[in-house]
Amino acid sequence: MSRRVVKWCAALGIALLSGQADAQGPGQVVDEVVVRGPEKTLPETVRSFSRIDTGDEITFEELDKVERRLVATGLFQEVKVSLEPTAPNRVRLILEVEDKASWVVAPTFALSSDNIGGGLLYAENNLWGRAKKFATAAQVSTAESGIFAGYLDPNLFGLPQLRFSLEGQLRSDRMDEYQPGAGQEDPVVVRRTRLNSASISSELGVMLFERVRAAVKYRLMSIDAKSPDPEKEVTTPAFSIGPSQRDTSLRLMVGIDTRQNLHAVMEGLNLEASYEVSNPGVWSDFRYRRFGLLYRHGLRLFEEHNLVLRGEAAAGVDLPFHQELVMGGNGLRGFVHRQFRGDTRLSFTAEYHFPLFTIRSLSFRGVGFSDTGLMAWRELPSDGELRDVNGRVVRGYLPDSQSGLKGATLAQGLGAGLRLYLRNLVLPLVGVDAAYGVNSGEFRFYLVAGVSPT
Structure with a gap:
């Protein structure tokens, strides 16, 4: 199963838990943006390139865009973007990256x-x-x-x-x-x-x-x-x-x-x-x-x-x-x-x-x-x-x-x-x-x- 399919399945599961799933994928309010993995890149740099901040609404479709933005920086050899539910219709955005030698x-x-x-x-x-x-x-x-x-x-x-x-x-x-x-x-x-x-x-x-x-x-x-x-x-x-x-x-x-x-x-x-x-x-x-x-x-x-x-x-x-x-x-x-x-x-x-x-x-x-x-x-x-x-x-x-x-x-x-x-x-x-x-x-x-x- 590809990473994209896994990502969509995970997002759909979050939506079902929050009771908000629909045909297009609902918007979830981001409570927190968490950066994991970088050894050199500052977390605020990763967040800025994701272009998602606390309080923003994020849809299933946006997850793939966030991942592509981070890969396109050329800073990371691996990028994984996921969501964790925090409350009904609210999620935590997880940005996991692995730095390249810079x-x-x-x-x-x-x-x-x-x-x-x-x-x-x-x-x-x-x-x-x-x-x-x-x-x-x-x-x-x-x-x-x-x-x-x-x-x-x-x-x-x-x-x-x-x-x-x-x-x-x-x-x-x-x-x-x-x-x-x-x-x-x-x-x-x-x-x-x-x-x-x-x-x-x-x-x-x-x-x-x-x-x-x-x-x-x-x-x-x-x-x-x-x-x-x-x-x-x-x-x-x-x-x-x-x-x-x-x-x-x-x-x-x-x-x-x-x-x-x-x-x-x-x-x-x-x-x-x-x-x-x-x-x-x-x-x-x-x-x-x-x-x-x-x-x-x-x-x-x-x-x-x-x-x-x-x-x-x-x-x-x-x-x-x-x-x-x-x-x-x-x-x-x-x-x-x-x-x-x-x-x-x-x-x-x-x-x-x-x-x-x-x-x-x-x-x-x-x-x-x-x-x-x-x-x-x-x-x-x-x-x-x-x-x-x-x-x-x-x-x-x-x-x-x-x-x-x-x-x-x-x-x-x-x-x-x-x-x-x-x-x-x-x-x-x-x-x-x-x-x-x-x-x-x-x-x-x-x-x-x-x-x-x-």
């Missing part, structure tokens, strides 16, 4: 076409027993190196409806630009630019009715470009060389988000619209805008199978080189890391996850996937240069760049992979994928081991 020191790895490297990460998932999260990491790779530190409070002021984050980064990026076209077996780098940056950002979000989410994010960045690699075909700068520039932006987001990560399965729907602006009014040396629409959907099938869909439409106006949209690598498997660039992007990914076998708390899961992306420039300047408010060149386009559908790139990758999950630890997901680029006919492999703190 911290981890782990290596990080990145292996994809044109981006190989690794580093070390420390992450704490349950600071002070209050579900606050902190992570710091250092990584060196061929395309992206740097230091990261971030703090996330998903339960601000003890309210699960409020979410606050603060993060900072020091980065050095090798920005490669390739010959156009998705059919190349071995894409040729025509310009290579080194970009160094330092940034700090903060986001405040609010969740209403457990489904409507709104957030505002402010980011401050200092960006500095180095001279292009003289050994590549194009040596004119993609970004003006000189003093570092300040890139500040304000991002607004609103959407519906009912997603819950229930151990290795993601369920729920996310529809999101965003608008980002950078101009002197928000203390920036740049002037650009970016619009986005995002769709994510997780469907549970056959209990432990998971169909995950993701679609995105993004468009930028006057994007500088370091803020352009990119595709390729882990975002478009089957192609080189950041192989395609543009100011307009459409993408769609479908993944089917399924269980293979489990060894104690370690689960092995397979995945089949399809990644599709369309990238284009809507309209390029006639002289091939985009300038900022001070007249500096913030984007020098490649000589053969074309705008509109004529210059658009449509690419697709198909493949399969393996995922590992450890139920009793806050451990990073380990994944390996093999992808076939339909356009190029090439196979490429991708390995990710580590946590992305953002």
Whole structure:
């Protein structure tokens, strides 16, 4: 008999004892909320995530929702929610949880076409027993190196409806630009630019009715470009060389988000619209805008199978080189890391996850996937240069760049992979994928081991 059936039978028994049973399951008044089992998580933290308090009315249907809320926090490897009668039509709510190990020191790895490297990460998932999260990491790779530190409070002021984050980064990026076209077996780098940056950002979000989410994010960045690699075909700068520039932006987001990560399965729907602006009014040396629409959907099938869909439409106006949209690598498997660039992007990914076998708390899961992306420039300047408010060149386009559908790139990758999950630890997901680029006919492999703190 499943846990859900047991839970409903127990609840029905309580209702019969109280003389209040009906076809839908009556509401029982909660006299007390009791937390049992956690070694680190504070009882008030568990209660806050349950969203049930003394004096509230609870129905049979609500029991399953409470359990799902607690599992979705990622703090507990086991959760059991039950009721005990205290008087006619009155109950005690019992929340029994078993903590996961909340911290981890782990290596990080990145292996994809044109981006190989690794580093070390420390992450704490349950600071002070209050579900606050902190992570710091250092990584060196061929395309992206740097230091990261971030703090996330998903339960601000003890309210699960409020979410606050603060993060900072020091980065050095090798920005490669390739010959156009998705059919190349071995894409040729025509310009290579080194970009160094330092940034700090903060986001405040609010969740209403457990489904409507709104957030505002402010980011401050200092960006500095180095001279292009003289050994590549194009040596004119993609970004003006000189003093570092300040890139500040304000991002607004609103959407519906009912997603819950229930151990290795993601369920729920996310529809999101965003608008980002950078101009002197928000203390920036740049002037650009970016619009986005995002769709994510997780469907549970056959209990432990998971169909995950993701679609995105993004468009930028006057994007500088370091803020352009990119595709390729882990975002478009089957192609080189950041192989395609543009100011307009459409993408769609479908993944089917399924269980293979489990060894104690370690689960092995397979995945089949399809990644599709369309990238284009809507309209390029006639002289091939985009300038900022001070007249500096913030984007020098490649000589053969074309705008509109004529210059658009449509690419697709198909493949399969393996995922590992450890139920009793806050451990990073380990994944390996093999992808076939339909356009190029090439196979490429991708390995990710580590946590992305953002």
